[in-house]
Amino acid sequence: MSFGMDRATIELGGRRALDEVDLEVTTGEITAVIGADGAGKSTVARIMAGLLGPDSGTIRRPHPDSIGYQPEAGGTWADLTVMENLSFVASAHGIGPGSGRLKELLAVTGLETAGERLAGALSGGMRQKLAVAMAMLPRPEMTVLDEPTTGLDPVSRGELWGLLARVAGEGTAVLVTSSYLNEAERASHVVVLDEGHVLAAGTAESIRASFPGELGVTGAPPTEGVPSWRRGNTWRVWAPEGGLPSGARATAPDLGDVVIAAALARREP
Amino acid sequence: MTAVLAESDGVSRSFGANLAVDRVSLSMTSGEILGLVGANGAGKTTLIRLLLGLERPDAGNVRLFDQPPTRATRSRIGYMPQTLGLYDDLTVAENLSFSAGVFGVDPPRLDDDLARVADTTIKAIPLGLRRRVAFLAALAHRPELLVLDEPTSGVGPLGRADLWETIHESADDGSGVLVTTHHMDEAEQCDRLVFITAGRLVASGTAGEIVASHATVEATPADPPAALESLERAGMSVLPAGRHLRVPGASLANVRAVLGAVPPLSEQPSTLEEAFMILARAS
Numbered sequence: 001m002s003f004g005m006d007r008a009t010i011e012l013g014g015r016r017a018l019d020e021v022d023l024e025v026t027t028g029e030i031t032a033v034i035g036a037d038g039a040g041k042s043t044v045a046r047i048m049a050g051l052l053g054p055d056s057g058t059i060r061r062p063h064p065d066s067i068g069y070q071p072e073a074g075g076t077w078a079d080l081t082v083m084e085n086l087s088f089v090a091s092a093h094g095i096g097p098g099s100g101r102l103k104e105l106l107a108v109t110g111l112e113t114a115g116e117r118l119a120g121a122l123s124g125g126m127r128q129k130l131a132v133a134m135a136m137l138p139r140p141e142m143t144v145l146d147e148p149t150t151g152l153d154p155v156s157r158g159e160l161w162g163l164l165a166r167v168a169g170e171g172t173a174v175l176v177t178s179s180y181l182n183e184a185e186r187a188s189h190v191v192v193l194d195e196g197h198v199l200a201a202g203t204a205e206s207i208r209a210s211f212p213g214e215l216g217v218t219g220a221p222p223t224e225g226v227p228s229w230r231r232g233n234t235w236r237v238w239a240p241e242g243g244l245p246s247g248a249r250a251t252a253p254d255l256g257d258v259v260i261a262a263a264l265a266r267r268e269p
Numbered sequence: 270m271t272a273v274l275a276e277s278d279g280v281s282r283s284f285g286a287n288l289a290v291d292r293v294s295l296s297m298t299s300g301e302i303l304g305l306v307g308a309n310g311a312g313k314t315t316l317i318r319l320l321l322g323l324e325r326p327d328a329g330n331v332r333l334f335d336q337p338p339t340r341a342t343r344s345r346i347g348y349m350p351q352t353l354g355l356y357d358d359l360t361v362a363e364n365l366s367f368s369a370g371v372f373g374v375d376p377p378r379l380d381d382d383l384a385r386v387a388d389t390t391i392k393a394i395p396l397g398l399r400r401r402v403a404f405l406a407a408l409a410h411r412p413e414l415l416v417l418d419e420p421t422s423g424v425g426p427l428g429r430a431d432l433w434e435t436i437h438e439s440a441d442d443g444s445g446v447l448v449t450t451h452h453m454d455e456a457e458q459c460d461r462l463v464f465i466t467a468g469r470l471v472a473s474g475t476a477g478e479i480v481a482s483h484a485t486v487e488a489t490p491a492d493p494p495a496a497l498e499s500l501e502r503a504g505m506s507v508l509p510a511g512r513h514l515r516v517p518g519a520s521l522a523n524v525r526a527v528l529g530a531v532p533p534l535s536e537q538p539s540t541l542e543e544a545f546m547i548l549a550r551a552s
Contacts, residue, residue: 028494030509037396037423124309153308153451154542155549158508158517162501165509169494179423182453182542186509194425203511229430230437232458232476256426256454263426 001027001062003048003142003173008057010043017043018054019196024189025142025173030164032187033177039193041177042072045146048175061142065093068135068143068172073150075131078120082111082130085119086137093138105133108166110159125156129163142173149178161186181255192259199262204255211258212265213240216248229260240265271298273335274414274445275320280329281468282315289315291468292329299413302436302446304459308549312468313449317416320447321346334413344372347412347444351419353403357392361402364391365409372410379405397428404435415439415446421455433458453541464545466552476541483539483547485517486524490532503527506546518547 004024010017018040025031035041046052048061049069076085087097095101106112109129119127128148135143149157168174184190185204192200200207216237222228227238237248238261276296282289289312297303307313318324319331322338333342355364369376379387386394421429440446448459456462457476464472472479490496497514500507508515516524521536
């Protein structure tokens with residue numbers, strides 16, 4: 001099954017938070033929405049979770065009872081234990097404390113031995129895993145996780161993505177937002193947002209392949225007027241119509257290059 | 270000419286029973302952007318505090334600008350915390366004038382973008398510009414050593430590119446820049462990376478060097494969830510990658526033994542993040 005939004009537009013606080021955004025979230029797969037602060041990630045998450053309606057556009061989402069949602073930096077109670085957090089949300093869904101589902105989720109998230117610990121005493125990574133478990137309790141058709149990896153170190157982020165893959169494997173459609181561009185490589189579908197606009201969308205592979213023109217590398221600052229950006233000790237130079245300046249060595253663009261080029265193209269049409 | 274700005278030689282520091290920094294030796298030179306990467310709680314903050322003289326080592330030596338750290342050496346350091354350290358209710362110009370005043374120097378000159386918002390309060394300008402103000406504030410007294418904590422976190426693609434341009438320019442002008450980060454795209458901007466895990470320095474080199482010494486097996490199984498479960502049950506860390514699975518640090522033979530003869534496997538260079546996962550796991 002597939003959920004998502006078609007040409008969704010919404011104004012919030014006098015600002016266009018999303019502008020004709022398309023999105024697909026498919027059962028058994030992970031869709032990642034990636035962007036900076038204020039790009040519109042949480043607005044996408046809240047619309048898909050059913051907390052907001054767009055001003056225009058079509059939204060396709062499951063019945064509200066079948067949506068799991070973890071809000072940004074939240075979803076758990078610090079003063080309750082791991083098990084109490086899970087039981088509380090379970091009771092809201094009519095799942096009894098004796099249900100095997102709780103134990104099953106503790107096992108999936110690797111929290112079996114942490115059941116009696118206070119959520120507030122967990123590491124950031126463990127607490128996010130608990131939040132994912134709570135969103136997964138009712139076996140939702142779609143799970144929406146808003147920035148589950150923000151602030152986590154690279155190792156915990158890797159573990160959390162392993163968990164997301166297991167969650168998707170349970171047969172739910174997973175929508176995850178992130179501010180880390182390299183996490184685009186982990187998802188089946190990616191939408192990169194910038195100020196409410198879609199800068200790039202597709203698989204990580206198709207996004208890289210969509211780079212317009214040619215990209216080069218130089219060891220010295222490029223001449224004024226050539227679109228360029230720094231990468232360590234080198235400069236990337238971009239020839240949108242092809243034809244790199246002399247001295248530039250052609251290179252394969254990565255996701256970072258595609259996103260910068262797309263943002264430049266949008267600012268300077 | 271490059272000079273050694275900060276140097277630690279076998280430095281250790283414990284808090285109670287917790288050995289936060291364990292015999293770390295490193296040095297950073299002028300003109301260099303050094304990235305410090307590690308898990309939360311790995312000891313990055315303690316190491317920086319030791320290098321800056323805000324914490325005294327239990328063992329080993331620290332030298333800052335070729336002398337033991339003192340209050341006086343601190344005035345040669347610029348610091349931009351992740352929370353930026355700006356006053357939300359003051360304007361851009363007032364913030365810069367205040368921070369320059371603390372060091373007894375003139376406020377920095379504003380570029381065109383910042384000049385347009387000079388009289389706007391910090392809370393009313395976008396995050397990318399706020400980060401640029403914080404960066405200017407940290408630079409106002411022309412520090413020889415800059416310490417930046419996730420300097421471009423949360424900033425959009427163009428704002429991020431602008432900020433890195435400015436950071437590289439400071440290094441080109443001779444400042445040493447120490448960056449702590451969890452963002453792999455920030456780590457890739459650094460000249461050299463140091464990876465800390467459980468208080469110890471476990472890898473050091475350019476991003477290219479660190480990546481080159483690690484490999485990841487990529488598998489394309491017909492049933493990725495089942496394959497993922499089998500690999501994890503065999504004790505391997507597995508990352509999804511679209512319709513593939515990536516197993517950092519595993520050997521082809523071990524993955525083959527778990528998944529059987531059918532799924533296509535290939536050994537590929539690790540990404541920087543995968544290299545860090547391998548290093549953290551090994552320690």
